[in-house]
Amino acid sequence: MSRVFNFSAGPAVLPEEVLKEAAAEMLDYNGTGMSVMEMSHRSKAYQEIIQTAEKDLRDLMNIPDNYKVLFLQGGASQQFAMIPMNLMKNKVADYIITGQWAKKAFKEAQMYGKARAVASSEDKTFSYIPDCSDLDIDDDADYVYICENNTIYGTKFKTLPNTKGKTLVADVSSCFLSEPVDVSKYGVIYGGVQKNVGPAGVVIVIIREDLITEDTLDGTPTMLKYKIHADNDSLYNTPPAYGIYICGKVFKWLKKMGGLGAMKEHNEKKAAILYDYLDQSKLFKGTVVKEDRSLMNVPFVTGDEELDAKFVKEAKAAGFENLKGHRSVGGMRASIYNAMPIEGVEKLVDFMKKFEAENVK
Amino acid sequence: MSRVFNFSAGPAVLPEEVLKEAAAEMLDYNGTGMSVMEMSHRSKAYQEIIQTAEKDLRDLMNIPDNYKVLFLQGGASQQFAMIPMNLMKNKVADYIITGQWAKKAFKEAQMYGKARAVASSEDKTFSYIPDCSDLDIDDDADYVYICENNTIYGTKFKTLPNTKGKTLVADVSSCFLSEPVDVSKYGVIYGGVQKNVGPAGVVIVIIREDLITEDTLDGTPTMLKYKIHADNDSLYNTPPAYGIYICGKVFKWLKKMGGLGAMKEHNEKKAAILYDYLDQSKLFKGTVVKEDRSLMNVPFVTGDEELDAKFVKEAKAAGFENLKGHRSVGGMRASIYNAMPIEGVEKLVDFMKKFEAENVK
Ligand SMILES: Cc1ncc(COP(=O)(O)O)c(C=O)c1O
Ligand SMILES: Cc1ncc(COP(=O)(O)O)c(C=O)c1O
Ligand SMILES: [Mg+2]
Ligand SMILES: [Mg+2]
Ligand SMILES: [Mg+2]
Ligand SMILES: [Mg+2]
Structure with a gap:
């Protein structure tokens, strides 16, 4: 067996020791006599896996108690709809366009309300982050949206935008857990895990509790309501259980790395x-x-x-x-x-x- | 290592030889020098995995050419919304209530149109399948919905309902690939794979092509449109790649089993x-x-x-x-x-x- 150097943008390289552990546990996780893939998500063994994963993530990111951590499906792309469907109470949101992913999120939000592009770096092929110190934020904006690290173009917000008091929502898919972050500055931090955290098929949403309400747009599918998942600790339906288990191993690895x-x-x-x-x-x-x-x-x-x-x-x-x-x-x-x-x-x-x-x- | 006998309703037991192969390939799939978890979903190696999986499933189920096979996320529960959002052109659908899962699907559909319960076995705790030979099917019904095998109550439709010419939609989550099926009798067959097919986090949707249209209900999220996934061969966004790979191995195992x-x-x-x-x-x-x-x-x-x-x-x-x-x-x-x-x-x-x-x- 020889491993290559894998510079994929995602799905992407995972720590070798995580993969080794997963291989060793494939037929019998921790004396349970079964693979994590075969485990009832309501079993004690699996409860411990998902709870430990959440706890380790909370430790790593220093997530305040008034934030929920959700392990969901649908990838980052599904969040492009979930965010407006759950957060657009006034039906207004301001988007900063720093690449294709921000643009896709913006276009999706336009289906649900007045989504406005308040800044963009498209004029120079997204090769920079626009100045966001004094943007024309709408008084009614339910949130300001950024893609914090732009996977395709290779830019990153080094300073968060001045949202003028509005809730900041950030797609951190490609910079998740790459450096410390002050969670309290965000309303929602989310990302697909398939770059820095685990296998494709899990999206992690860290969301301030006051943003989780029954009051979603008409027609929001049950599975796209944050509240359903928050109230059920990500076990409303069968979660992407094996992927969460691998994420949990990556969290342990990160703790060990310091x-x-x-x-x-x-x-x-x-x-x-x-x-x-x-x-x-x-x-x-x-x-x-x-x-x-x-x-x-x-x-x-x-x-x-x-x-x-x-x-x-x-x-x-x-x-x-x-x-x-x-x-x-x-x-x-x-x-x-x-x-x-x-x-x-x-x-x-x-x-x-x-x-x-x-x-x- | 000692394996238990695992009677879980799902996630559930998987073939031991599939798990052994997955363990052996964990750090290096087929000489690629990487795990399937680490592979770009646009890479040649992964294309082959997903295409082979689809081909083997088509062989096993003898799926006609005018049906698409989609590998999606969100579990069976997300289909409860996707089905009406994509198929309710007349905003009418008839549901046969044979258990909790059918009932949940029915309730979700009520958000989107006139969903009617045309038969039910709730009177006797869902311990039987109602007679569906001559139901009062609505002339405008876009489809008739069943849960073909009722995981919780242990019943199964031995005869499909007489839909009076309307499209049949079936949740086969808990009987997927357990016996031959005449796909041509259905408009949509779908199921979460976490019972008979693979790890939680993949839902397979087999859908007749004429049912896949641009014409979805207003506000249908992009990720919940069958057409987007069909047009992109399940690679519109990052798929649940590792789960699909395991499903592919189970398909090979089923072929080997006869x-x-x-x-x-x-x-x-x-x-x-x-x-x-x-x-x-x-x-x-x-x-x-x-x-x-x-x-x-x-x-x-x-x-x-x-x-x-x-x-x-x-x-x-x-x-x-x-x-x-x-x-x-x-x-x-x-x-x-x-x-x-x-x-x-x-x-x-x-x-x-x-x-x-x-x-x-
Ligand atoms: C920053 C960013 N956001 C969103 C996405 C889309 O993620 P997914 O494929 O999980 O929908 C990607 C994928 O590469 C990304 O890099
Ligand atoms: C028949 C049936 N349909 C739907 C579901 C829900 O599936 P999921 O948890 O993938 O949403 C289940 C889960 O057990 C089921 O047995
Ligand atoms: Mg130079
Ligand atoms: Mg980008
Ligand atoms: Mg007896
Ligand atoms: Mg049931």
């Missing part, structure tokens, strides 16, 4: 190796303005599409997988989530240097 | 061992009228709640797990899905005989 403060240091160190090289390379260059660079997703280009394709191909042959940029932007993208070891980035940079030497005349 | 005809024989033989014993036991008795008995879920009682509790406790100590009946009916329930070996049922009956000898004065 928690989110340590992860941030680790991620900064890792990202610097790549960004520093990009900044002095004569062949490659990053596509994002320096101050808004993501620690997780690093897009770069040579400026020559053929050379980009050659690089991706040769990198793959050398064991660096999934370096092709998103189909909407081209070039390359290295996603270097929590579970990507420093060694992976070091070796990638070595490979890039070699490629540069061979391809710069 | 397909659904062989499974039916196997399941009939297995169920007969338990039902025959129940019919001659002086202590235990089944709760369902004989002609409507499920092959999958077998509820039974002693008639004495304390004795029921004693039985469940002693059975658990002897390695027979999850025999407690659903909280809404009490007593016992043995779910004996495809992956439950005959040996499990034989040993359970031996244990019941011993218990009967000890407890009948």
Whole structure:
């Protein structure tokens, strides 16, 4: 067995020791005589798994008691509808458009009320985060929405927008648990887990209790009501049980690694190796303005599409997988989530240097 | 490692060889150098997994070409809303109420149009399937809805209802792939996979193409539109990738076992061992009228709640797990899905005989 370096934007690399544990427990979890996949979600063994997962996540993120943690299905995309359906009491919400995912969320919200784009970086292919210090926030806005880390474009909000007192809702799919976060600044933090946290099929929603009400838009399906899931501790119906179990293992791994403060240091160190090289390379260059660079997703280009394709191909042959940029932007993208070891980035940079030497005349 | 006999109603027992393969492939699927959990859903390796899964399911169920197979999230419960949101063009649908799950689906549909209960077996605690040969089907009914196998009550439709030409929609969550089925008799067949097919977090929807249209109810979230998923071959957003992979392995296992005809024989033989014993036991008795008995879920009682509790406790100590009946009916329930070996049922009956000898004065 040989493992590759997997730079996929998601689903993405997971900690090797988590996978090893999962393999070892596959036929018999902890003396129960069954796989976690086979367990009734109402059994004692499973209750302990989901409760421990929640507790460890609360510890890691320091989640205040007045926030609920929900483990749901449908991916981040389903939240694009759940958020307006549950939160648009005044039917007004303000969106900051920093990439495709924010835009999709915005378009979905327009089905349900007056969703307004109050800022955008589309003018420069989403290569920066707009100034959000003094936006024209609607007095009636039920919330202000951001995609905190833009997976495709490689930007990240380093400062949260000034919402002028309105509830902040953030999609953190691609920066989940990558650094400490002050949960109290948000009304809702959510993300699909398939980048930094676990296997696709689980979305985690951290939501302030006062935002969880019976008062949802007409026609909101039962399964799309936060209150149903909150009242039932994510067990209203059968949850994505195995995925939650893997997330729980990743939470334990993060605690062992020193928690989110340590992860941030680790991620900064890792990202610097790549960004520093990009900044002095004569062949490659990053596509994002320096101050808004993501620690997780690093897009770069040579400026020559053929050379980009050659690089991706040769990198793959050398064991660096999934370096092709998103189909909407081209070039390359290295996603270097929590579970990507420093060694992976070091070796990638070595490979890039070699490629540069061979391809710069 | 010792495996128990797991009679859980779902999530439920899976074939041991499927679990062994999954464990062996956990860190390196088929030479890719990564776990299926870590794979981009747009990668070649994953495309092959999902396409092969679909093909094998089509083979097993002999699904006609004019039906789409969708792998979705949200569980069966989310279908309770998706069905009316997508199919209620006239805003009328007729429901046959044979248990809690049918009732929940019915209640959800009432949010979206005129959902009518055209038959029910609630008068006798859902212990039988009502006569559905000549129901008062609405001329405008967009569909007639059944829960084909009632997990909680242990009944199964042995004859499909006469829908008077209207589209039949069936929840087959707890009888999925347990016997051959004539797909062409249905408009939609769907089920959560967590009983007979795979880990919780995947729902499979088999739907006739003409029912997949743009014309959904106002406010239907993008993620709840069949058309979006059909047009994108279940890859509109990140699918529950690992769960689909396990389902694919179960499909291969079913083919190796001889397909659904062989499974039916196997399941009939297995169920007969338990039902025959129940019919001659002086202590235990089944709760369902004989002609409507499920092959999958077998509820039974002693008639004495304390004795029921004693039985469940002693059975658990002897390695027979999850025999407690659903909280809404009490007593016992043995779910004996495809992956439950005959040996499990034989040993359970031996244990019941011993218990009967000890407890009948
Ligand atoms: C930031 C962000 N939001 C939302 C999504 C969509 O997630 P899902 O595929 O789980 O719906 C993605 C997926 O890549 C993402 O990167
Ligand atoms: C027949 C039937 N339908 C629907 C459901 C609900 O499924 P889910 O938990 O996936 O929403 C169940 C669950 O046990 C079931 O047995
Ligand atoms: Mg983006
Ligand atoms: Mg450069
Ligand atoms: Mg039922
Ligand atoms: Mg009897």
